[in-house]
Amino acid sequence: MGLGGGSILIIGLVALLIFGPKKLPELGKAAGNTLREFKNATKGLADEDEDKKKSSKDQA
Structure with missing residues (x-):
């Protein structure tokens, strides 16, 4: 059960809303x-x- 494209998009949007566009690259x-x-x-x-x-191995 991996992350699909839609899940990654939602996570990205939530991160953008929380941190803002200026903080995200940092x-x-x-x-x-x-x-x-x-x-x-x-x-x-x-x-x-x-x-x-x-x-x-060298010592043995």
């Missing part, structure tokens, strides 16, 4: 920055896990 930019930082942090954690696995 909120989108902030959300994008947050997602980018989260992605980079999780990538760093995954890289650390791979490094630990490689070093434990």
Whole structure:
């Protein structure tokens, strides 16, 4: 059960009414920055896990 086109349109209109047209681009930019930082942090954690696995294999 995903979001259809009509549901996304309604959510967008409600967000526009609540935040206004001037604030909406700022909120989108902030959300994008947050997602980018989260992605980079999780990538760093995954890289650390791979490094630990490689070093434990080298020691064995």
